Amino acid sequence: MNDFATDYLVVGAGAVGMAFVDTLLDEDPDCHITIVDRHARPGGHWNDAYPFVALHQPSATYGVNSLELCPDRIDTHGHNAGMYPLARHADLLAYYDRLMNERLLPSGRVAYHPLTDYAGGEAGLHHVRPILSGDERAITVRRKLVDATWFQTSVPSTHTPSFAIGEGTRLAIPGDLPGLWKQRGNMPDHYIILGGGKTAMDTGVWLIEAGVDPDRIGWVRPRDSWMFNRRFLQPAHARIEGLLEFQLALVECAAASDSGGEMCEKLGARGVMLRIDPQVTPTMMHYAVISEGEIDLLARIEAVYRQGHVTAIAPGRMTFGDEAVTVPDKTLFIDCTATAVPKAVGDTVRPIFAAESITLQLAQTPFVPYSAALCAFLEANFDTDNERNTLCPPAPLTDTPDTYPYAVMANLMSAGRLGQNEKTNAFNARSRLHPTGPAIAAMMATGDPRLAQLAKVGEAIGANMPSVIKLGMKAKAIHEADPGWGRPSAAAARHEAV
Incomplete structure (x- = not known):
């Protein structure tokens, strides 16, 4: 990669960066955009997600402005029957690949550098580092650096467990489950899902729909959630x-x-x-969207552990601090404890537009692609950062029922x-x-x-x-x-x- 110049250097080719670039390409027909991303293909964290993942909300408003994500039809079977489709893992990767190769790159105004880290910079001169070669290169940025990685999305395959794992323990992440057919002679007798978020819910639904009896599933769920x-x-x-x-x-x-x-x-x-259990008051609210059909499936898992977060797992045992709980010997623990959005992101006090940089955050919670596209529109159609920031202050990313009204208020004001x-x-x-x-x-x-x-x-x-x-x-x-x-x-x- 030789040293070169661009108008906008966008760090991140995931849902945020792609929505921004797609809109900016239309709104500013004279600009040149360079995208760098550590993944080998566009799509950001979707590259690392488990293969049975799907969007929570209908695909009609996800992706980028210029390209429809899923056919405009109603699902006829499964827990989403009667509703509009949810793009799945393969759909999402194909979508972003198509967007890059059939729209962005053919425009002649977008350069894309996969397997590349942003290495820092200032005052219009920035550095990137190809991961495979390590040879740092300089980029002159004529207008702005765009940080599309603020959310730092974490998924099980990129997450390091925070609990101790005893020798001989069978531990998997959700992405391992579709490959269990290769272990026909060593199938688990029991499954325990670790974590209470949407990934854990997806995993529970997948196991039941794959034929696992709910009586053979345990679920460590320290907190319950309200969901839309x-x-x-x-x-x-x-x-x-x-x-x-x-x-x-x-x-x-x-x-x-x-x-x-x-x-x-x-x-x-x-x-x-x-909510999954009507007898339990949820203390978590992470904007998950779910169907009543999924709730009915998840409610069939009766072995729910509420002692808190697991501190250690071992064959036949899991530990919550000083308390040990016996589990079946041939248990497969499934780690769903990754925090989708790291804790630092909630304190979004940084202006989105600041002189030579744009930090893409939420304009309205939890509309991630829309917020990024709106920021691109503001960048191209308003003259000053003061105007842009006045129209689009960062929206709060709350995570509890008691703080949720703040996001509702902020969205209405926006x-x-x-x-x-x-x-x-x-x-x-x-x-x-x-x-x-x-x-x-x-x-x-x-x-x-x-x-x-x-x-x-x-x-x-x-x-x-x-x-x-x-x-x-x-x-x-x-x-x-x-x-x-x-x-x-x-x-x-x-x-x-x-």
Whole structure:
């Protein structure tokens, strides 16, 4: 790789970086963009994910603005039956590969360097290091460095377990499970899932659908989660009524609650939020989206361990601090303890736009690709960082029921700001990644009678907004006192270098 120059150096070719580049390519037809990424192909953390992973939400608003991800059809079988499709691992990798090789590179304005680390720099001169050769190269960046790695997504295959592993213990990650057919003579008698997040849920569903009796599955689940009911979050062009009901439920439940926990309980009573065990109060809320069918499957796993986080595993035993629990000898432990987003990310106080750099974060939680595309639009269509940052302050990434109202408040305020600006309102109306923009624009163009229902929801949001802000500010204070995902760490220090 020879030394060269570019307008934008984008670090990261995952969902964030690709959404940014795709939009910037259209919005600024004169710019040149260079992408560096440590993976051998585009797609970011999807390269490292387990093969049965799928999106939580319908694919209609995931990916990039210029390219549809999945066919516009309804699934006819499985736990997503009756709803719009969820892209799976192979779909996602093929999608980003197609985007890179059929759109970005043929444009002649994008350079892509896989298997390459960003090695630092400043004042328009930056360095990259090809991983296989180690030969550092300099890049002159005429405009801005774009950090698309802020989320530092972690998956089981790139995660180091924090518990001790005794000799002879059978330990796997979710990605190992489809290969168990190769061990027909040494199949596990029992399976124990370690971790309470969406990866653990995916694993439990996969095991049951693969034919494992739920009585042969144990689950270490220190905390339970509130999750969004996917039935309400179908594509707006097809079922905007569900999205309107969802939004109305958010503001009405927030306005009628004294805490985020109470708000989530009310949302659960309306079916908008789901939990696995109705007898357990969830203390985690990580924006997972799930179907009622998946909940029914997971509820069949009755051996749930709630003693806390596992500190050690060994043949026939697992340990929680000073407490040891006996398990069947031929148990396969499945490590699902990776934190999808490291804790440093929650404390998102850094401006997105800052002189010679852009740090891609959330504009609205948890809409990751949309937020990145919006940032590209702002970069190309507004003159100053002050204008851009005013329109798009970083949204909070909360992780508990009690802090969730802060994110709800921030999203509503963001929608208000963007909707009142002529440019950003027009962008939302045509952005495939925006959850409702194109659908509402089409309704307005045709005089759709459902606009009356939309107007009523808007009136309800306005009427309830003072109470939403009151609860949101209370949640904000809790988040800032103990942000959960948000204490500065070594990862945050690395970003300061970027």
